[in-house]
Amino acid sequence: MPSEFFVPDPTGQVPSAEGYFGAFGGKFIPEALVAAVDEVAVEYDKAKADPEFARELDDLLANYTGRPSALTEVPGFAGHAGGARVFLKREDLNHTGSHKINNVLGQALLTKRMGKTRVIAETGAGQHGVATATACALFGLECTIYMGEIDTRRQALNVARMRMLGAEVVAVKSGSRTLKDAINEAFRDWVANVDRTHYLFGTVAGPHPFPAMVRDFHRVIGVEARRQLLERAGRLPDAAIACVGGGSNAIGLFHAFIPDEGVRLIGCEPAGHGIETGEHAATLTAGEPGILHGSRSYVLQDDEGQITEPYSISAGLDYPGIGPEHSYLKDSGRGEYRAVTDDAAMQALRLLSRTEGIIPAIESAHALAGALEVGRELGPDGLIVVNLSGRGDKDMDTAARYFGLYDPDAEVAANDADTAEIEGDAK
Amino acid sequence: MSGNIGLLTDTLAAAKAEGRSALIAYLPAGFPTVDGGIEAIKAVFDGGADVVEVGLPHSDPVLDGPVIQTADDIALRGGVRVADVMRTVREAHEATGKPVLVMTYWNPVDRYGVERFAAELAEAGGAGCILPDLPVQESALWREHAEKHGLGTVFVVAPSSRDERLVRITEAGSGFVYAASLMGVTGTRESVGAQAQDLVERTRATGTGLPVCVGLGVSDAAQAAEVAGFADGVIVGSAFVKRMLDAPDHAAGLEAVRALAGELAKGVRRQA
Numbered sequence: 001m002p003s004e005f006f007v008p009d010p011t012g013q014v015p016s017a018e019g020y021f022g023a024f025g026g027k028f029i030p031e032a033l034v035a036a037v038d039e040v041a042v043e044y045d046k047a048k049a050d051p052e053f054a055r056e057l058d059d060l061l062a063n064y065t066g067r068p069s070a071l072t073e074v075p076g077f078a079g080h081a082g083g084a085r086v087f088l089k090r091e092d093l094n095h096t097g098s099h100k101i102n103n104v105l106g107q108a109l110l111t112k113r114m115g116k117t118r119v120i121a122e123t124g125a126g127q128h129g130v131a132t133a134t135a136c137a138l139f140g141l142e143c144t145i146y147m148g149e150i151d152t153r154r155q156a157l158n159v160a161r162m163r164m165l166g167a168e169v170v171a172v173k174s175g176s177r178t179l180k181d182a183i184n185e186a187f188r189d190w191v192a193n194v195d196r197t198h199y200l201f202g203t204v205a206g207p208h209p210f211p212a213m214v215r216d217f218h219r220v221i222g223v224e225a226r227r228q229l230l231e232r233a234g235r236l237p238d239a240a241i242a243c244v245g246g247g248s249n250a251i252g253l254f255h256a257f258i259p260d261e262g263v264r265l266i267g268c269e270p271a272g273h274g275i276e277t278g279e280h281a282a283t284l285t286a287g288e289p290g291i292l293h294g295s296r297s298y299v300l301q302d303d304e305g306q307i308t309e310p311y312s313i314s315a316g317l318d319y320p321g322i323g324p325e326h327s328y329l330k331d332s333g334r335g336e337y338r339a340v341t342d343d344a345a346m347q348a349l350r351l352l353s354r355t356e357g358i359i360p361a362i363e364s365a366h367a368l369a370g371a372l373e374v375g376r377e378l379g380p381d382g383l384i385v386v387n388l389s390g391r392g393d394k395d396m397d398t399a400a401r402y403f404g405l406y407d408p409d410a411e412v413a414a415n416d417a418d419t420a421e422i423e424g425d426a427k
Numbered sequence: 428m429s430g431n432i433g434l435l436t437d438t439l440a441a442a443k444a445e446g447r448s449a450l451i452a453y454l455p456a457g458f459p460t461v462d463g464g465i466e467a468i469k470a471v472f473d474g475g476a477d478v479v480e481v482g483l484p485h486s487d488p489v490l491d492g493p494v495i496q497t498a499d500d501i502a503l504r505g506g507v508r509v510a511d512v513m514r515t516v517r518e519a520h521e522a523t524g525k526p527v528l529v530m531t532y533w534n535p536v537d538r539y540g541v542e543r544f545a546a547e548l549a550e551a552g553g554a555g556c557i558l559p560d561l562p563v564q565e566s567a568l569w570r571e572h573a574e575k576h577g578l579g580t581v582f583v584v585a586p587s588s589r590d591e592r593l594v595r596i597t598e599a600g601s602g603f604v605y606a607a608s609l610m611g612v613t614g615t616r617e618s619v620g621a622q623a624q625d626l627v628e629r630t631r632a633t634g635t636g637l638p639v640c641v642g643l644g645v646s647d648a649a650q651a652a653e654v655a656g657f658a659d660g661v662i663v664g665s666a667f668v669k670r671m672l673d674a675p676d677h678a679a680g681l682e683a684v685r686a687l688a689g690e691l692a693k694g695v696r697r698q699a
Contacts, residue, residue, distance in 0.1 A: 018564070028533060030490055030560050032585035032610055034592060174496060175486065187489045192611035194587065291534040291560075292487065304509050305538030306486040 003054035005061035005068070006106070007223045008216035009255065014328065019208020019295070022331065024324035027207040028291045033187075036194045041209040043114050048216075053109060060105045064138070065095045067220065071228040071385075076355035077368075081375025084382030085233065089225045089253060091389050092360065098390030099218060099249045100131035100202060106217035108135035111198040118142040118197040122186045124151055124179035124245065125316030125363060126158025127390050128202030133167035135200075143167040146186045148178035151315040157394050176309040179245070179319045183293050203246025204323030207294030211323050218252025225385050226256050233383055239264040239374050242387040243366040244337065245281070245317035247326045249389035254335065264336060267326060268370035270312035271339035281310035282339040283322040284330050297324040313342040313398065316363040316390075344369040346402050349392065361390030362398065429577030430549035435526040435602050436579075438477050439638045439659060448655035448695040450475060451640055452688060453530060453664030454671075455482035456515040457507025458498040463677055468519040468527075470681045471667060474688025478660070479519060480557060483512045483531035490532075490559050492614030494665040497672060509539055513551045520552035528581065528602075530557040536569070545572035555579025555602045563592075563599050570599060581605050584630055586622035597635035603660060604630055608643045614665045616644030624657045651694030661695050663687075 014021045029037055047053040061067040070090040078086040091099035111119055119141045123129030129145040136143035145162055149171040152159050162169050175181035190199040204211045204218075222240070229237055240257050242250035244267040257263040272280035280286065283298045290299035292307060300308045300320035312318040329335030349365035351372075352358050360368060364387070371386045378384070392399065400406050442449035452471045458464050468479050484499035484507055491499070512529060520527045529548060536544045536558070548556065555578040561569065563582060573580050579602025584593055587610060597604060606627055609620035623641050630639045640660030645651055646669075651661045667684050674680035 026565060027562060028560055028565060029562060030585070031562065031583045031592070031596070032587055032607060034562060034585075035587040035589060180487065184487055184489050188492070188612045191490065194610060288538075290538055293489075299534070301534070301538065303538070305535035306503065307534075308486075 003058045005220045006054045006057045007219050008048055009219060014325065015208060015212050019212070021325045021328035023289070024297045024327040025208055025211060025295050027294065028296065029207045029294050030191065032191045033194065036190070037207050039114060040110070043110050044209055044213050047110060047113060057106055057109055061102065061220070065101050065105065066093065068224045069093055071225060071232065073232070074352070074356045077352050078375065080351060081372045082378060082382065083380035084375035084378045084384055086371055086375060087229060087233070087385045088388040089221060089385060091221060091249065091387060092364070092391035096131045096134050097393065098127040098131065098361065099221060099252060099387070100128045101134070102220060102252070103202065103214045103217040103248065104128070104131040104135045104200060107198070107200045108139050108141070111141060111200065112139060114198060116196055116198045118193065119200045120144045120146065120186050120189050120197055121200045121202055122146050122179065122182040123202065124182070124318060125314065125361065126151070126155040126162065126394060127316060127361070129167070129169070130158050130161045132200050133162040133165035136167060137165045144189065145169045146172055146182040146189070148176070148182050149173050150177045151179065154398055155315050155394050156397065178310070178315065180307065180310070180321070203248040204251045204325060205246045205293055205295060205297065205321055211295065211325055214248055215251045215255060215325060218248055219255045221249065221252035221387060222254060222256030225253060229385060235383065236260050236263050237383045237385045238378055239266050239384050241266045241268065241367050241371050241374060241384060243268045243317060243363050243389065244322060244326060245270070245319045245363065246321065247323035249387050251323060251325055253387040258334060265329065265334060266370060266374060267335060267337045268340045268366040269337055270314055270317040270366055271341040272311045272313070274341055275339055279311040280339065281312045281318050281320060283320060284326065284337040285339045289327070292321040295324050297327045298322050314345065314362040314366065316361070317366065338370060340366040340369045346399070348372060349399065350403065358388070359392035360388055361392050362395045364389045428550050431520070431526055431552055431554040432577050432579040432602060435478065435528070435554040438526050439603060442477055443638070443659060448658055449477040449640065449660040450651070450688070450692050450695050451478040451480060451660050451662040452476040452667055453480040453482060453662065454667055455484050455495065455498045455502050456512040457484055457502030457505055458668070459501055459671065459677065460505055461507060461511045461515065465515050465518045466681055467671060467684055468515065469522055470685040471688045472519070472523045472525050474685040475692025476688045478526045478528065480528045480530040481512060481515050481519065483509070483529055483535055485532045485535060488532065490612050492612045492665060494668050494672065495613050498668045509535065513547050516548065516553045517551040526554040527552065528555050528557060528579070529553055530559070533558055533561040541568050542572045545576045545578055549576035549578055553578060555581060557581040557583070557605060559583050563596050566599060583607055584626060586610055586620070586626050590629060593630050594633045597630065597633045597637055600637060603638040603640050604635065605662065606630055606639050606641045606658065608641050608645070611643065613643060615646035615669065619644050619650050619654055623654065627658050648690040648694030651691045652697040655695040655697070661691065663691055
């Protein structure tokens with residue numbers, strides 16, 4: 001019986017055997033990691049061919065994660081989107097609160113198959129870190145999570161969740177002290193401890209096979225959404241919209257729709273304070289091809305190949321790279337990418353909360369802001385599916401400061417000078 | 428103008444003819460300033476280094492530990508550019524007549540233009556490049572231009588490298604092979620891994636005629652002597668950078684790296 005929730009790409013068109021999606025991808029890694037990365041590729045190929053792997057993963061995705069995730073129509077929100085019909089793919093309702101668990105459970109099973117006992121991971125918003133810490137608790141694996149120091153502050157709730165789950169959380173103080181630097185530190189750990197450690201990479205970037213493998217684990221999002229939309233709306237959507245940082249939730253939604261030429265695939269990048277200010281993380285809008293974290297893709301860099309420091313109010317999107325398959329979709333014209341500012345995302349976050357009673361993650365709010373634009377472009381006949389990749393609980397401190405929701409007398413408003421970077425964004 | 432791969436090969440051969448290992452030092456360009464970095468390289472040559480690798484500072488030095496990360500950060504904040512790296516190579520080579528390599532992550536070369544980078548490095552008198560995150564299967568374009576411009580391509584091998592990888596790497600490489608003594612990033616260590624000798628032996632067993640030099644973790648004369656017992660060269664980086672960082676002023680830093688090069692030069696002649 002074919003598996004229901006583990007639905008890897010059946011076409012095998014991209015990437016190539018060398019890991020290339022057109023001109024993007026590959027395996028730019030130090031020699032010390034070649035054997036380990038090759039082992040992941042071999043083990044994943046074996047797992048894909050093994051019905052027992054699919055059975056085990058399906059069982060976890062159904063009974064632990066709670067798949068399939070709901071598809072929710074949001075007419076109140078859609079009233080602000082030109083009257084187009086808008087459906088949300090509710091990855092926020094997965095166990096741990098985001099899409100990240102799909103990939104984590106797959107790679108955790110691979111970790112066991114490889115006989116490794118320790119897992120490391122990077123995290124930006126903490127969603128991947130929480131999902132990884134969760135799987136490690138479940139499977140009895142040692143777990144270390146690298147997180148930029150700035151992110152440990154703006155996502156303090158998720159730091160506490162990871163520690164509650166038994167993970168060690170390392171605050172990374174180098175570079176921009178955000179996601180990129182967390183990945184650097186995780187690679188350093190992996191080189192030194194590769195014998196017993198799996199690097200449970202959290203997005204569709206990195207060296208081959210990670211972009212293809214992580215995509216496969218998330219591909220269920222689009223497979224389910226496509227089926228649910230055909231049942232509920234009776235047709236395919238005009239647009240599938242998702243936020244893109246590294247790009248995992250977006251590729252998860254997009255991939256099953258790639259053969260459906262009438263479905264526009266729209267990724268929403270973080271424009272931060274605005275592309276023109278230079279304070280953004282809109283890699284496909286403002287970047288150039290280069291190599292970061294093991295693959296060739298669009299990168300935010302200067303004219304001599306130094307990676308520039310990104311900025312976004314969203315810790316999960318605050319990354320100067322992007323998965324190579326998105327670069328491929330952009331250059332081939334199959335994908336469209338637009339940039340959404342902090343302010344537009346925060347307004348969309350509040351709008352969904354007030355109109356539908358759903359508080360989205362700030363990451364996902366970028367996709368919602370994109371949907372408001374696209375809906376107005378499409379008009380009342382439009383049909384849109386948005387990946388609601390995560391829930392907003394973790395972002396309540398940032399949102400409360402942004403919108404002034406704290407009681408001015410409350411101690412919490414006064415005692416946190418550490419979040420000055422975020423408070424500076426308050427409107 | 429052709430690069431100095433020949434000088435590198437001759438220098439390593441001359442050390443071998445003397446019955447010793449070569450001493451290869453690493454310092455980043457632009458650290459603490461471009462001119463200060465050039466002085467430091469000259470001091471290290473003066474102290475007894477046979478070859479110097481000039482690091483091209485990078486925003487994301489994934490394979491470097493905290494010492495070199497700190498130096499790269501200082502250099503980048505000082506505004507170091509590829510042109511400064513080329514000037515460093517030129518002045519260090521012209522002042523000493525010794526072989527000077529560049530060690531760099533791949534993205535700066537890719538962005539600068541592979542051919543342009545190779546041509547300018549050769550023109551500056553460089554002997555070649557070490558590209559630690561460019562695996563052999565992605566290296567064809569670089570090697571084509573390196574060969575055309577008389578530059579060596581030094582690949583890194585690691586204790587985790589399987590024998591078939593070692594064959595492929597030694598066939599593609601030139602100048603020497605950089606054998607990482609242990610699994611990890613750059614930085615000084617209490618001891619050099621026992622894996623190092625095994626890796627050197629496995630690399631030589633490919634039948635390569637290339638010298639095999641060992642780096643990562645070597646910081647003092649005793650370790651240098653130990654490594655010199657089984658390798659053609661001893662590569663030291665973080666220990667030099669640390670001496671510079673720890674010195675109270677630049678003059679003291681120059682003295683410290685000159686002295687360290689002197690101790691290590693004795694070490695590679697002693698052989699444990």
